Amino acid sequence: GAGVSQTPSNKVTEKGKYVELRCDPISGHTALYWYRQSLGQGPEFLIYFQGTGAADDSGLPNDRFFAVRPEGSVSTLKIQRTERGDSAVYLCASSPGGRGETQYFGPGTRLLVL
């Protein structure tokens, strides 16, 4: 079966632009996570969805970042007024139910803000 997919795989944008990053979780997985990984660092948590609702958005760095999951499957991470410091690999993961389970990661979207 298909794993977690993310599009685009790479995104280059200019400072100040708006970007959307998409995540398709494994079919049937109710939990979906977004993480951000800067070069040479471990991933950092951004937001967690259980179904359609954001159960924990404590990792979003500021109000330029927003994520949705309107139908409880595909999720979109939206970044407004991008800054050079937003450059990173954005990782999505999903798990069947959420609590204390193995998470399955997508390949990531590499975002470069010029």
Added chain:
Amino acid sequence: KNEVEQSPQNLTAQEGEFITINCSYSVGISALHWLQQHPGGGIVSLFMLSSGKKKHGRLIATINIQEKHSSLHITASHPRDSAVYICAVSQGAQKLVFGQGTRLTINP
């Protein structure tokens, strides 16, 4: 101080050597995860454990809850084991808190 610390940050060894990567954490956890990340590739979950020891092929993971410490061992290491190994913890909540990773290089 990070909640999850790994050592060493970088490790280079010869094919066939026994490898140990360590992880210490400073918070209460519900589970500890070991993950593997190949260059330019995605992250793959290797183990999730909350006590004792787990083994899968040449990989062994152990955890000591009292000491808040876990180790990942690789026996008979091979160049294809070269990757970044990441320790992460979950604290009852669903999100993972990650260590900074250990870059392992196995030379033939």
